Amino acid sequence: MADPIKLTVSEVITETPDACSLVFEQAFPYRPGQFLTLRIPSDRTGSVARCYSLCSSPQVDGHPAITVKRTPDGYASNWICDNAKPGTTFEALGPAGVFTPRSLDGDLLLLAAGSGITPIMSIIKSTLAAGAGGLVLLYANRDEQSVIFRDRLRALTERHPDRLTVIHWLESVQGLPSAAHVRALTAPFDPAEVMICGPKPFMSIARTAMDLPKSRVHLERFVSLGGNPFDDATPTSSDDSRASTVEVVLDGERRRLRWPAQTRLLDLFLENGLAAPYSCREGACSACACRLVSGEVKMLNNEVLEQEDLDEGIILACQSLPVTDTIEISYE
Numbered sequence: 001m002a003d004p005i006k007l008t009v010s011e012v013i014t015e016t017p018d019a020c021s022l023v024f025e026q027a028f029p030y031r032p033g034q035f036l037t038l039r040i041p042s043d044r045t046g047s048v049a050r051c052y053s054l055c056s057s058p059q060v061d062g063h064p065a066i067t068v069k070r071t072p073d074g075y076a077s078n079w080i081c082d083n084a085k086p087g088t089t090f091e092a093l094g095p096a097g098v099f100t101p102r103s104l105d106g107d108l109l110l111l112a113a114g115s116g117i118t119p120i121m122s123i124i125k126s127t128l129a130a131g132a133g134g135l136v137l138l139y140a141n142r143d144e145q146s147v148i149f150r151d152r153l154r155a156l157t158e159r160h161p162d163r164l165t166v167i168h169w170l171e172s173v174q175g176l177p178s179a180a181h182v183r184a185l186t187a188p189f190d191p192a193e194v195m196i197c198g199p200k201p202f203m204s205i206a207r208t209a210m211d212l213p214k215s216r217v218h219l220e221r222f223v224s225l226g227g228n229p230f231d232d233a234t235p236t237s238s239d240d241s242r243a244s245t246v247e248v249v250l251d252g253e254r255r256r257l258r259w260p261a262q263t264r265l266l267d268l269f270l271e272n273g274l275a276a277p278y279s280c281r282e283g284a285c286s287a288c289a290c291r292l293v294s295g296e297v298k299m300l301n302n303e304v305l306e307q308e309d310l311d312e313g314i315i316l317a318c319q320s321l322p323v324t325d326t327i328e329i330s331y332e
């Protein structure tokens with residue numbers, strides 16, 4: 001595993017009655033839309049690992065920040081909202097993920113619900129500051145009180161009236177949005193890319209409403225990790241005799257390894273002491289994404305990469321088995 005980083009909370013901002021932002025002291029490079037994986041202490045299990053998207057912009061904000069919304073009866077989100085204060089430290093992995101627009105200069109249609117606004121906020125701030133693209137945000141919430149970043153979004157639309165349009169949808173006023181509603185509201189726009197983030201029902205409605213090729217639609221699913229990447233890695237390789245050869249470039253270092261046919265690429269790297277990044281190890285988060293430079297692999301599960309990512313040679317190391325005799329991988 002890539003070495004965890006230590007993050008110290010410098011500020012806690014109450015965003016709504018059930019959401020708070022944590023600003024961290026430490027700065028690090030990341031792309032708008034990426035997430036961190038935090039280790040949350042637990043008396044019951046030692047710790048749990050949860051992913052939280054960065055709401056800050058690498059182009060605008062000096063310090064990285066995440067926004068956490070309480071999940072009813074959830075463990076980690078409530079622990080954070082109840083306990084985090086200036087000085088609290090977290091072990092963290094990241095930044096990771098591929099929920100990033102290909103260009104900040106193309107027009108983007110952004111569809112968010114509830115805490116799904118977090119990575120979208122980072123993308124909005126970065127695009128307005130460093131790109132030329134126009135932005136339309138359709139943002140669904142339960143009621144006015146639960147609209148995270150309401151005032152900051154208003155200030156941004158006032159400052160960039162020709163580049164940012166925000167359409168609010170309040171369930172308390174308009175009821176649950178349907179695919180027909182989303183289609184009607186977004187029909188006038190012809191975006192280069194669409195970014196969708198929110199709870200599962202909203203994501204399927206929004207995806208159904210978008211009559212666009214998969215390659216132009218990015219989805220970020222907010223799920224809780226099943227495993228805990230902070231626990232010791234438990235490689236699953238068997239010592240089978242059929243094997244390929246993989247050459248990998250990671251952190252500027254080139255290594256050549258024997259890759260047994262039934263061993264997942266991430267497990268192979270970890271067994272051999274490579275600091276390959278990962279989080280869920282379930283094919284659901286994209287933290288382990290790397291580039292297939294040559295050769296062929298088979299992915300056992302992929303819930304996160306889009307066709308365009310695959311066309312560009314992006315693969316999930318945690319789900320990849322070798323197909324061809326020689327394979328070349330790059331993390332650069």
Ligand SMILES: Cc1cc2nc3c(=O)[nH]c(=O)nc-3n(C[C@H](O)[C@H](O)[C@H](O)COP(=O)(O)OP(=O)(O)OC[C@H]3O[C@@H](n4cnc5c(N)ncnc54)[C@H](O)[C@@H]3O)c2cc1C
Nearest residue numbers: 042044051052053068069074075076077115118222223224
């Ligand atoms: C890429 C990505 C980005 C995300 N970004 C955000 C974001 O920006 N903002 C946001 O709010 N959410 C985000 N999420 C969702 C977030 O990771 C969590 O899923 C969410 O906060 C709910 O977690 P929870 O532990 O509160 O709830 P649950 O996962 O529902 O918690 C319940 C689970 O905790 C276990 N549990 C209960 N008590 C304990 C205990 N004492 N010790 C150990 N385990 C216990 C239970 O067995 C149960 O499995 C993101 C998810 C992903 C994958």
Ligand code: FES
Nearest residue numbers: 279280281286318
């Ligand atoms: S570690 Fe999450 S997809 Fe591979």
